[in-house]
Amino acid sequence: MELIGVPGAQLATLALGARSAPPLVMLHGLVSGNMASWYSSLASPLSASRRVILYDQRGHGASSLPRDGFDLDRQADDLGRVLAHHGQADAGVDIVGHSMGALIALRYALRRPRAVRRLVLVDAPMPAREHVAPSFAGLRTADDLGAWLDQQFAGLGGRRRERQQQRLQALFFASTLRADVQAMDAEPDAALAALKLPVLLVYGRASPCRAAGERLAAVLPQAALEWLDCGHYIPEEAPQALLAALTRFLTDDMHAHDLRETA
């Protein structure tokens, strides 16, 4: 694991698997996510045949806690810098993102479609202003945050709860994170319709973000939508089913062929 500098933050990153294997980067979700969301259950098995790049987004895991830069453009810039650090900036990388990580991945692909080979959006909560922001909109005090933590992370106690509370205190009360999420609209239909990449949409049947999956499936020209029997936190709730879906999608060479024809 190493730390790399990006504007305003230090990001922790890690690469698994052979250097020469096809590159895959995995982006975790907001607040509860970090590299550990993927590490042993998904990134390790995928690294048998791929170069898997993981990183902690700004304000998460082992990365620093900056005061700003949580909007999708800045976070897509961060992704670009992480890929450049690993020598994969123009390599035609596969990207898997969960939740906020999926929105960052999608923004990156819309900006740099030729740098992306295939995209997997796992329960992407688009638009985040509707699917994500309301969950923490009303938090004003440390007590509010404590109650929210107990509701969102049932069973979290002791040192882990304390550390998470400190992290969230900084993210929610001393950074632009909430304002940045509140400003996240849906990507425009015209931009999505022009994205000529194979996209796999994986959603939980019990997820509150189902409508986002249906909309993306209707607008993206090369998207397949797969439903799993779980809620929003798919990497934790259904890792085996997600691994199977990723393995099927990412080893089907027809997708890469489609990409070359339409690029």
Add this chain to the structure above:
Amino acid sequence: MSRYDDTLELVIAKIRSTINEDWIALYDIDAETRFNDDLEIESIEFVKIAEAIQAHYGAQLDIVGWLSGRSIQELIGLSVGELAAYVAEATAGAA
């Protein structure tokens, strides 16, 4: 000391340097100590510890292969001795 004891000592040193807080320097860590119940480490800290051990042994060890397919909760449920035993066994041929 046996090979296992050396490995256990190394694993404990990596835990202390990774957590890097005052209390862990004083905490009595042994083979029975559990990452979850005793140390209350976060999932990202387990990843850092595993990667620090991997970096120490380099190509002798495939810790990612050993962890592969397990949930992070399962891994945090391990004892320090269970992790050290795996590392000692995996690196036995290379000493």
